[in-house]
Amino acid sequence: MAAKKTIPPRHSWWLLILLAFPLLGLLVIPPFALLARTSPATLLRYLAAPAVVQAIGLSLWTSAATLLIVVVFGTPLAYILGRGAFAGKGILEALIDWPIVLPPAVAGIALLMTLGRRGLIGAWLAGAGVEIPFTPIAVIIAQTFVAAPYYVKAASVGFAAISRDVLDSAALDGASPLRRFRNVTLPLAFRSVMVGGALTWSRALGEFGATIIFAGNYPGRTQTMPLAVYIGFEIDMHQALTLAAILLLISFGLLIGIRAAYARA
Amino acid sequence: MGRKTLTPALSRITGRGGNAKHACPVAIAMRWRASFPIVLILLISGGCGKEQPAAANAPPATVTVFAAASLTESFTEIGKRFEAENPGVKIEFNFAGSQALRAQLENGARADVFASANAKEMNAAWSEFLVKPGTIHDFARNRLVVIFPKDNPAKIATLNDLGRPGVKIDVADASVPAGEYTLQMLDRMSADRAYGPEFKKNFLADVVSREENVKSVVSKIRLGEADAGVVYATDVTADAAKDVQTLIVPDSVNPIASYPIAVVAKSQQALLAEKFEDFVLSDEGQRILHDFNFIPASPGIR
Numbered sequence: 001m002a003a004k005k006t007i008p009p010r011h012s013w014w015l016l017i018l019l020a021f022p023l024l025g026l027l028v029i030p031p032f033a034l035l036a037r038t039s040p041a042t043l044l045r046y047l048a049a050p051a052v053v054q055a056i057g058l059s060l061w062t063s064a065a066t067l068l069i070v071v072v073f074g075t076p077l078a079y080i081l082g083r084g085a086f087a088g089k090g091i092l093e094a095l096i097d098w099p100i101v102l103p104p105a106v107a108g109i110a111l112l113m114t115l116g117r118r119g120l121i122g123a124w125l126a127g128a129g130v131e132i133p134f135t136p137i138a139v140i141i142a143q144t145f146v147a148a149p150y151y152v153k154a155a156s157v158g159f160a161a162i163s164r165d166v167l168d169s170a171a172l173d174g175a176s177p178l179r180r181f182r183n184v185t186l187p188l189a190f191r192s193v194m195v196g197g198a199l200t201w202s203r204a205l206g207e208f209g210a211t212i213i214f215a216g217n218y219p220g221r222t223q224t225m226p227l228a229v230y231i232g233f234e235i236d237m238h239q240a241l242t243l244a245a246i247l248l249l250i251s252f253g254l255l256i257g258i259r260a261a262y263a264r265a
Numbered sequence: 266m267g268r269k270t271l272t273p274a275l276s277r278i279t280g281r282g283g284n285a286k287h288a289c290p291v292a293i294a295m296r297w298r299a300s301f302p303i304v305l306i307l308l309i310s311g312g313c314g315k316e317q318p319a320a321a322n323a324p325p326a327t328v329t330v331f332a333a334a335s336l337t338e339s340f341t342e343i344g345k346r347f348e349a350e351n352p353g354v355k356i357e358f359n360f361a362g363s364q365a366l367r368a369q370l371e372n373g374a375r376a377d378v379f380a381s382a383n384a385k386e387m388n389a390a391w392s393e394f395l396v397k398p399g400t401i402h403d404f405a406r407n408r409l410v411v412i413f414p415k416d417n418p419a420k421i422a423t424l425n426d427l428g429r430p431g432v433k434i435d436v437a438d439a440s441v442p443a444g445e446y447t448l449q450m451l452d453r454m455s456a457d458r459a460y461g462p463e464f465k466k467n468f469l470a471d472v473v474s475r476e477e478n479v480k481s482v483v484s485k486i487r488l489g490e491a492d493a494g495v496v497y498a499t500d501v502t503a504d505a506a507k508d509v510q511t512l513i514v515p516d517s518v519n520p521i522a523s524y525p526i527a528v529v530a531k532s533q534q535a536l537l538a539e540k541f542e543d544f545v546l547s548d549e550g551q552r553i554l555h556d557f558n559f560i561p562a563s564p565g566i567r
Contacts, residue, residue, distance in 0.1 A: 117418075118489045133490050134433070134473035216474025216485075217438065231440055231477055233368060 031248050038245045046242035054220045055228035055243065062136055062224065063204040066143040070200050074152045075193075079185075081152065082159030100149050107146055108213025115141065115214075138215035139222050143204035150203055151196035158192025159185065191262065198258040202251050327355045328537045329375060331366040333382035333524065334480050335407065335443065335497045339557035340380070346553065347544050354537060362441045362478050370395045370529065377538035380404070380526040380545075383442035387525040396527035397535075404545050406560040407497045407522040409443075409450055411512040412486050412505075419492035424512060425460060427493055428467035435474050435482045435491035443479035446520045447495045453518040460518075483509075497522070499558040521560070 046052050081093060099107060115122040115132045122132060132138050162185060170184045186193070208226040215222040217231065225247050232240030332340045337360045344356035359366065359376070363386040370376060370390055379396055381387040390396045413421045419432045427434060437444035451465040473491060476482050482494040483501075487508040501511050526545055528538040544550050551561040 112488060112490065116488060116490050212477065213481075216435070217477060218472070218474050222474065231438055233365075237368075 031252075034241065034248060035245055038241050042238060043242055043245060046239055047246070049239065051219055051228065052239065052243060052246075055223055055225045056246065058136065058139070058220065058223065059205060059225040059247075062139045063143060063201055065140050066147060066204040067197060067201045069140070069144055070148045070151045071197060074148055074196075074200075075155060078152045078155035078196075079159050082156035082189075083162075096149050096152055098149075099146055104146060104207065104209025105213060108142065108210035111138075111142060111145060111210060111214040133214060134216045134218065134222060136215075136221060139211055139224060142210040142214045143207045146207050146210050147200040147203035150199035151193075154192045154196030154199060155189065158189030158196075161192070162188045194258060194261060198254060202254060205247070205251060205254075325353050325355050326534060326537055327357055328377045328534050328541055329357045329359065330378040330380065330541065331359045331361075331370065331374070331376045331529075332378075332380040333363045333366070333442065334360050334478050335382050335499055336360065336380055336524070337480070338502055339405075339499065339554050339559060342557070343545060343550055343553050346549065347541055350544075351537075351540070356541065364440050364442070365477075367395075375531075375533070376529045377532040377534045378526065378541055379529055380524060381442070382407070382522060382524055383445065384523060384525060385445070386442070387527060390527070395530055397530055397532075400528040400539065400542060401525050402527075402542070402546060403523045403562045404526045404542075404550075405524040405554045405562050407499055407524065407558075408516075408519050408560065409446055409495055409514050409522075410498045410501060411493055411495055411514060412483070412501060412509040413493040413512070414486055414489040415508055415510060416489070417510065418489065421493055421512065424454070424514065425464075427471065428460070428464050430467070430471070432471045433473045433490075433492045434468065434471045435476060435485050435494040436472055437479045437482055437495070438475035438477055441477065441479060442522065443482075443495070443497060444475065446522055449520040450495070450514060450518055453520070457518055501558070523562070524559075 077096075081089065081096075102110070112119060112122075112133065114120050115125070115138070117123065117126045117131060117133065125132065132141065166184060166188070167180060170180045175183065206226055207224070208230065211222065211224060212227055212230075217223050217227050219228075223231070225243055229240050229243045229247065232243060330340065330344070337358075340358060340360075344358060348354060348356055359369075359374075361369075363381040363383060366379065367381070367386040367390050370379060371393060379387070379390060381390070387396070387401060391398060391401065411421075411424065411427065413419070419426070419429075421427070421432070426432065436447050439445055439448055451468055454460040454468075455462050455465040474485070476485070479496055479500060482491075482496050483505055485491050486494040486496075487505060489508075501509065526542050528535055528542060532538045545554075546562075555561050
């Protein structure tokens, strides 16, 4: 393999660039337009506002909890999907993709129907004195529901791509299943796992629709950054712009960090 | 911009005859590469859509009405009647929190009529020259009520129960008119000996969520997720009444909301917009509002 990349003739490059340009502009310009409207001075001033601090703190810890939950429970699931062969696997994969195509508002309603006070499981929980809606737990559940499929999908593709021979020879060398996973499977699937984790974290950080419906909106308890941006947009434009800029910088930092980790691996 | 303007220009560029009528510019571009930048510009400006009818009928005039969420049912009905009485006119609604609508107008959203659930958002719109000053009129009034799920999980019997610890109360956010009125109601109640000075504090300690839209409060009470909510009397529609019970808030502590309507300054359909506003203020419009539990603004109609 490894032939030279075929280079299209000059004209075609121009055509490609010309066609790619509008989309590139659409993707890149709005974030900069947003940043251009916020001066560093206002950014710092609002960064100290209690409402902003609360929203950032809540967003960070709930999305981190979401990521942890997704990695702990999503990795085995991804492994089963990536390396297992069983009847109904296609259906299972489609079911896991479901939350990705579901509008977030629908996800919120579905979660209420499941874990709400009168929900399928929620009614039973309420009987035991546990009520989930309007709590940070509900925020984490909403984020997990919406964001987990990204991790599971990416990681399972990574696990599936590992060649059988590599795992077999590790087994022949006498490596235990756990060591095989830690020293062979995981390093080989590292890129996919990282990409999946980054996608899940960013999606959790940006979660809005399912959160406002299922967890409600209460500062310090369930009002994450996206909710504060939305509510702020209607009362205090500057606060909304600041929060939006912070959200943007955090997510951008996240993407850069992932790329750096990627390059090192 | 349809085909008519595109095709001759294209044939001039490509040097081909009028046969291009049914060909898409992309196909032509493929045949003759050098023209592609021009074709691209044409594509961007003119599109490559379906054949348009040669002499299209005048499209029906559309009046876009930005209306407070609490007007959803009544204005939908008013819109239907207005359309029936004015053939060829279509009313399009955008229902949302008044503050969201005002923010949308500020950011250049196209609309013809703005109906707010409070004077504050209308005043803001007026001071930013977003509405025509001469057209601002109050057209309805509304009052707050407390609703709770039919099975009454928190055993609410009087307004005083709302200050009890552990009751889960859902309200509209203070950025929404309904939420602002709720706070006014709490201030008045705390000043009233029947409820006591601690009432507001106790009530707010019970609040589990501040919804960005009063209709969300109704939904969450209907679903039984919260024990009580403060909404407008008009939100308790016949449909909602199947799932909730209502507690009246006395006039002495009830901030009566006034709803102003106005024609948007940049309206492209100003005449029709005014006609719609007149219809809302007419006896017929007021009667419809009354049917939906609003207190009519014009005297004489009850």
